[in-house]
Structure formats: C-alpha cells, structure tokens
Amino acid sequence: xxxxxxxxxxxxxxxxxxxxxxxxxxxxxxxxxxxxxxxxxxxxxxxxxxxxxxxxxxxxxxxxxxxxxxxxxxxxxxxxxxxxxxxxxxxxxxxxxxxxxxxxxxxxxxxxxxxxxxxxxxxxxxxxxxxxxxxxxxxxxxxxxxxxxxxxxxxxxxxxxxxxxxxxxxxxxxxxxxxxxxxxxxxxxxxxxxxxxxxxxxxxxxxxxxxxxxxxxxxxxxxxxxxxxxxxxxxxxxxxxxxxxxxxxxxxxxxxxxxxxxxxxxxxxxxxxxxxxxxxxxxxxxxxxxxxxxxxxxxxxxxxxxxxxxxxxx
Amino acid sequence: xxxxxxxxxxxxxxxxxxxxxxxxxxxxxxxxxxxxxxxxxxxxxxxxxxxxxxxxxxxxxxxxxxxxxxxxxxxxxxxxxxxxxxxxxxxxxxxxxxxxxxxxxxxxxxxxxxxxxxxxxxxxxxxxxxxxxxxxxxxxxxxxxxxxxxxxxxxxxxxxxxxxxxxxxxxxxxxxxxxxxxxxxxxxxxxxxxxxxxxxxxxxxxxxxxxxxxxxxxxxxxxxxxxxxxxxxxxxxxxxxxxxxxxxxxxxxxxxxxxxxxxxxxxxxxxxxxxxxxxxxxxxxxxxxxxxxxxxxxxxxxxxxxxxxxxxxx
DNA sequence: CGTCACCTTGCTCATATGAGCAGGATCGCC
DNA sequence: GGCGATCCTGCTCATATGAGCAAGGTGACG
Numbered sequence: 060x061x062x063x064x065x066x067x068x069x070x071x072x073x074x075x076x077x078x079x080x081x082x083x084x085x086x087x088x089x090x091x092x093x094x095x096x097x098x099x100x101x102x103x104x105x106x107x108x109x110x111x112x113x114x115x116x117x118x119x120x121x122x123x124x125x126x127x128x129x130x131x132x133x134x135x136x137x138x139x140x141x142x143x144x145x146x147x148x149x150x151x152x153x154x155x156x157x158x159x160x161x162x163x164x165x166x167x168x169x170x171x172x173x174x175x176x177x178x179x180x181x182x183x184x185x186x187x188x189x190x191x192x193x194x195x196x197x198x199x200x201x202x203x204x205x206x207x208x209x210x211x212x213x214x215x216x217x218x219x220x221x222x223x224x225x226x227x228x229x230x231x232x233x234x235x236x237x238x239x240x241x242x243x244x245x246x247x248x249x250x251x252x253x254x255x256x257x258x259x260x261x262x263x264x265x266x267x268x269x270x271x272x273x274x275x276x277x278x279x280x281x282x283x284x285x286x287x288x289x290x291x292x293x294x295x296x297x298x299x300x301x302x303x304x305x306x307x308x309x310x311x312x313x314x315x316x317x318x319x320x321x322x323x324x325x326x327x328x329x330x331x332x333x334x335x336x337x338x339x340x341x342x343x344x345x346x347x348x349x350x351x352x353x354x355x356x357x358x359x360x361x362x363x364x365x366x367x368x369x370x371x372x373x
Numbered sequence: 374x375x376x377x378x379x380x381x382x383x384x385x386x387x388x389x390x391x392x393x394x395x396x397x398x399x400x401x402x403x404x405x406x407x408x409x410x411x412x413x414x415x416x417x418x419x420x421x422x423x424x425x426x427x428x429x430x431x432x433x434x435x436x437x438x439x440x441x442x443x444x445x446x447x448x449x450x451x452x453x454x455x456x457x458x459x460x461x462x463x464x465x466x467x468x469x470x471x472x473x474x475x476x477x478x479x480x481x482x483x484x485x486x487x488x489x490x491x492x493x494x495x496x497x498x499x500x501x502x503x504x505x506x507x508x509x510x511x512x513x514x515x516x517x518x519x520x521x522x523x524x525x526x527x528x529x530x531x532x533x534x535x536x537x538x539x540x541x542x543x544x545x546x547x548x549x550x551x552x553x554x555x556x557x558x559x560x561x562x563x564x565x566x567x568x569x570x571x572x573x574x575x576x577x578x579x580x581x582x583x584x585x586x587x588x589x590x591x592x593x594x595x596x597x598x599x600x601x602x603x604x605x606x607x608x609x610x611x612x613x614x615x616x617x618x619x620x621x622x623x624x625x626x627x628x629x630x631x632x633x634x635x636x637x638x639x640x641x642x643x644x645x646x647x648x649x650x651x652x653x654x655x656x657x658x659x660x661x662x663x664x665x666x667x668x669x670x671x672x673x674x675x676x677x678x679x680x681x682x683x684x685x686x687x
Numbered sequence: 688c689g690t691c692a693c694c695t696t697g698c699t700c701a702t703a704t705g706a707g708c709a710g711g712a713t714c715g716c717c
Numbered sequence: 718g719g720c721g722a723t724c725c726t727g728c729t730c731a732t733a734t735g736a737g738c739a740a741g742g743t744g745a746c747g
Contacts, residue, residue, distance in 0.1 A: 069432055072427050077425075077427075077434070081702085081704090083702095092726080093703090094726075103427075108429045109428070110426045111391075111423065112424045112426070113383060113417075113424075114421065114423070117383050118383055118386075121387050121388070121392050122392070142424075406697065406698095407734090409695095412695095689747090690745100690746090691745090691747105693743085693745100694741105694744100695741085696739100696742090697740090697741100700735105703734070704732080704733070705730105706729105706731080707728100708727105708730105709727095710725105712723100713724075713725085714722085715720100715722085716720085717718100717719085
C-alpha cells in the first residue's frame with residue numbers, strides 16, 4: 060500500500076466514521092469506485108488506523124478475555140475496560156461490579172460458596188444486588204477475625220454475600236495467622252473451626268482475591284504482619300498472598316513456617332476446585348495476578364484491562 | 374432507557390465492535406430480535422458510549438471543521454487530530470503538514486502568495502513537496518531580516534515555498550520592527566521596499582501564522598523585542614502577534630506606537646483579503662488563535678483539535 | 688374502569704456492504 | 718521485448734443494516 064492509498068484511506072475513514080457518509084458517497088467525493096472505498100476502509104481497519112472504544116463502566120474487553128482463556132488456560136476470564144478510568148478506586152469498583160455480575164450470572168448456581176475476605180471481596184459484596192441468587196450459602200475459607208477496629212469487614216463481607224443471595228453465612232472464627240504453631244493446631248482441632256474448614260473444603264466454588272506484598276496489605280493493616288515481616292517475605296521472593304498465604308512468582312509458598320501458622324484452606328485445596336474465581340485488579344497486583352494464573356490457582360479470573368495485558372505479555 | 378437496556382447495549386456493542394458479530398448473531402446470543410439489537414447499538418452510539426478515533430498523523434476532524442466554518446464564519450477550516458500525539462513537535466508537524474496539503478490542493482492556484490515567516494511557516498515550507506504548484510510566486514508580507522545567527526530562515530521559508538511551487542520569491546529587505554519611527558518611514562520610502570509592499574498588497578492569497586505573546590516569541594529570539602517588552606505588551610492586553618503586530622483578544626492593536634514602527638502589511642490589509650490562511654497550533658496559542666478568528670483576520674484556519682475546541686467553547 | 692396518548696416491538700422493504708470472481712494492468716525476469 | 722506471476726479493479730450476488738410502519742402494550746388521567 061503506497062502513501063497515496065494510505066492517505067486516501069484516512070480521508071475515506073473520516074468521511075465514513077465522522078461524517079456518516081456511505082461508501083458510495085465517499086467514492087463520488089474522492090473520485091473512487093465504492094469498491095475501492097470499501098477496500099480502503101478495510102485496509103485502514105486492518106492497519107490499526109481505526110480505534111473503536113466502548114466508553115462505559117460496565118464495558119468489557121472480549122478479545123482480551125478470549126486470549127486469556129486460550130493462552131493462559133482459564134475456563135473463563137472477565138476483563139473490564141480501562142477506557143476513561145480516572146482513579147484507582149474507579150478501576151476497583153468496575154472490577155468488583157464485574158465480579159458481582161459474573162456471580163449473578165453463574166450457572167449452575169453453587170449451593171455453597173467459599174470466600175476469602177479483604178477490600179476487594181468487600182467491594183464485591185457491596186456491588187451484589189439483593190436477590191442475586193436464591194439459597195447460596197457462604198463459608199469463609201481463611202481466618203479473618205481482625206485485630207483492629209475495622210474488625211468485622213471480613214464477617215460483613217461473607218454475611219452480605221449470603222444474605223443478598225438468600226442463604227446463610229458460616230464464619231471461620233479464627234485469626235488469619237497465629238503467632239505460634241501450637242496455637243494454630245489447637246484452634247484447628249476445635250470442633251467448630253474444624254467443622255467450618257470441613258464445610259469450606261466441600262464448597263462448590265471459591266471466590267477470592269489476591270493481595271500485593273507491600274505495606275498496604277490488609278495483613279499489615281489488620282495487625283497480623285508487621286511492615287518488616289512483609290519486607291522479609293518480599294526478600295524471599297513473595298509477590299503477594301492468596302487467602303493469607305504468600306507466594307512467589309511461580310505460585311509456591313514463600314515461607315513454609317509462616318504458612319503453617321496460617322489458618323484456612325491450603326492453596327492446593329483451592330487449586331483442585333473445578334471453580335475457583337480470582338478477582339484481582341490494579342497495577343500493584345500485576346505480579347500476584349501473574350503468579351495466580353501461572354500456578355493455576357484459579358479457573359476464572361476477573362481483572363482489569365491493563366493487568367490482563369500484563370499477563371499476556373509474559 | 375433503563376439500566377437493563379443500557380447494559381444490554383454495552384454487551385451488544387462489545388459483540389458488534391470487538392467480536393465482529395452480526396446483529397443477528399448478537400440477537401441470538403442475548404435473546405433479542407435483531408431489530409432490538411440494532412436499536413440498542415444506535416442508542417449506544419447516540420449516548421456517546423462508542424468512540425471511534427482515526428489514529429493517523431494525517432487524520433483530520435471533519436465535524437470540528439464544519440462547526441468552525443458554521444459557528445465562526447470561516448470559509449474553510451482544517452483541524453488535525455490530536456489522537457495519539459505524544460509531543461508538541463508532533464502536533465506542530467501535523468499542523469504544518471496539513472497546511473502544506475491545503476496549499477497543494479488549493480484551487481484556483483494563487484499567482485502570488487503573500488507569506489509571513491516564523492517557525493510555523495518554516496515547517497510548512499519544509500513539508501511542501503517539490504512541484505506542489507507551478508508558477509506560484511511568493512512575496513514576504515512583513516519585515517524579517519533577522520538580527521541573529523538564525524538569520525535567513527525568513528528568507529529560506531519564502532524561497533523554499535516559491536521554488537517548490539515553480540515560482541520566484543520576492544523578499545522584503547527590512548527588519549521586522551525598527552527602533553525609530555523615522556527609520557521606518559525612511560525604509561518604507563525606499564523604492565525597492567515600497568515596491569515589495571505594493572506587490573504584497575496585490576497578492577491573491579496570504580499565508581501566515583500567529584505568535585504567542587511570551588518569551589519564546591521569534592521576536593525575542595530574533596532580537597526585535599526584549600523579554601521585558603513582551604511583558605509590557607502582555608500587561609496592555611496582548612495575546613500574541615500576527616505578521617509582527619501585537620493584538621489583544623479582540624484583535625485590536627495593543628501598542629499603536631510599536632505598531633507604527635513595524636514594517637509590512639497592516640492587519641486591515643490582510644483582513645480585506647478574500648483568502649487569508651492562518652496556521653496556528655499548540656496550547657500556547659489558544660488565545661491568539663481566538664483573537665485571530667474573532668477579529669476575522671483569516672478566512673481559512675489550519676489548526677489542531679484542542680485549539681479548535683477551545684475556539685468553539687467560547 | 689375507560690380512554691387516549693405515547694412508547695415499544697416486530698415486521699417489510701430499500702439500501703449499504705462484503706465475498707468472491709474474471710478480466711486486465713503491472714512488474715520482474717529473462 | 719516477451720512471458721509468466723502477481724496484484725488490482727470493477728463487477729455480480731448474497732448478506733447485513735437502517736427507515737418506516739402498523740400492531741400491541743403501558744401508563745396517565747378523567
């Protein structure tokens with residue numbers, strides 16, 4: 060295609076897309092046959108001169124979703140558009156909304172849904188509509204009795220999801236991480252706790268997010284880890300955590316001793332589930348998202364466009 | 374349009390624009406008739422959810438051009454797209470290219486073209502192709518013997534335009550601004566200078582740019598004005614200059630005394646021309662561009678998208 | 688509860704567009 | 718300059734889309 064044709068294809072595109080002329084009219088205006096105009100427009104599209112964006116908070120990027128499914132072996136992928144996003148909060152909100160939409164549309168409806176907790180999960184619970192399902196019971200899959208004043212968001216999350224879904228919530232009455240291994244064993248042998256974990260193991264689906272390994276982590280905020288602890292984990296290769304368990308870029312546990320003191324389902328238990336929905340968004344979580352997908356921790360990923368593109372780059 | 378339809382229109386748009394499905398296929402996928410799908414897509418477009426951009430250095434914004442013609446009374450307007458522009462230089466280059474294109478396509482071909490000088494005009498001269506016209510003579514319309522080492526760009530500009538257009542250049546051998554009024558009168562009464570100005574008055578078309586009233590001005594760079602002089606002009610309301618004459622936002626001469634010492638056509642002489650092409654681009658020139666268009670100094674404007682939108686906002 | 692105005696829906700029909708093909712131009716190669 | 722391969726052009730025909738219309742549904746109001 061020479062320069063003259065390239066220019067013509069731009070003129071044609073202007074008339075077609077901005078002025079809503081027919082290819083025939085454009086042909087008359089530019090002294091071309093309408094077939095030539097059609098070919099010029101096809102060329103312009105093919106060469107990437109035409110960009111079509113859908114500007115809407117609920118817009119998704121289907122081609123990227125397909126690539127994620129095909130190239131990264133996911134059962135399903137939901138990628139929200141970043142077009143026109145102004146703030147990180149907006150991106151988070153869009154992703155949470157998309158996750159809520161996905162849950163709502165999920166068939167068959169899981170009778171029991173295992174959930175983690177955190178900012179993302181809380182947002183999802185808030186975006187779910189009342190009556191999004193009927194009879195969906197929720198069970199926590201990792202410890203989450205918070206040590207600080209924001210105590211209760213973990214519980215509130217599970218309760219909101221279950222109530223809006225017309226079911227019951229079963230909370231895991233345990234801290235996320237215990238200081239001593241013995242305490243962890245003791246708690247796990249508690250009849251109630253053991254029962255909840257057993258129920259969690261039998262859940263038909265899991266819904267969880269991932270945290271970045273930095274000082275903004277909910278584990279730091281909740282007091283389970285000190286900022287210095289996180290630094291140590293990062294030094295050992297941690298990129299983030301899933302259900303409280305810190306992993307490296309290959310999805311392996313970074314610190315087995317710490318992991319042994321963490322209450323909840325193991326990563327392998329989640330990995331073996333036929334339906335594990337991970338919701339991960341934001342630039343800070345690119346690395347964890349990659350680890351989660353690489354190590355097949357999830358079968359379904361809900362994320363934003365730029366995170367998705369990051370996954371596909373690798 | 375309720376929320377459910379809005380969402381459907383987004384889903385439909387994704388399938389239509391990103392997945393290239395037919396409206397019929399979309400209908401099957403979403404359980405709608407194809408007519409409903411067509412209406413949803415029309416709604417999505419109408420509501421501004423669909424943005425189509427032409428990404429190309431030569432792309433223009435025809436709807437904005439039309440608005441400029443209709444709302445600001447221009448004979449013609451050329452607006453280059455800002456989509457995908459990374460640097461100010463790129464914007465300047467695009468605009469210069471568009472101006473060169475406009476000149477090349479201009480019919481009837483002007484026998485004599487009056488030009489000003491400056492960075493923009495130089496860029497235009499460089500973007501013109503050899504043989505862009507045959508027999509176009511060029512005459513300078515304002516003084517421009519530069520006082521510094523970059524002397525010669527003014528002359529080079531006029532010569533390049535005329536040579537590539539198969540004609541002769543007539544230079545105005547005078548400084549842009551003189552220090553004393555008497556000197557200005559003396560120069561103007563010089564037979565050669567008077568002849569050139571007479572020729573300039575008879576030009577069939579004018580091509581000029583406008584400068585912002587700031588320290589980057591070519592007048593400062595060339596030594597005709599000191600930075601402090603510009604500050605004074607700004608204090609008097611100057612927004613920029615056209616052919617060396619500083620104007621306020623209404624297009625009026627800001628400093629009559631200074632203006633009297635400026636050699637070249639007057640603004641009214643340019644204003645009375647049936648074809649006066651102004652080329653003005655860049656955020657710094659929004660104010661001058663507005664003054665130029667408001668005071669009808671030009672009949673044709675070549676500019677960039679954001680400047681054009683600025684003009685239409687007022 | 689009836690009536691009317693308005694909006695939505697699913698259609699028919701005209702138009703716009705894309706696929707595929709045959710003839711003709713263009714180019715490299717000898 | 719001859720020859721074949723390739724690309725380009727303008728066509729026919731099938732398909733996709735938008736305009737306009739009549740029927741049905743909805744809601745406001747008496």
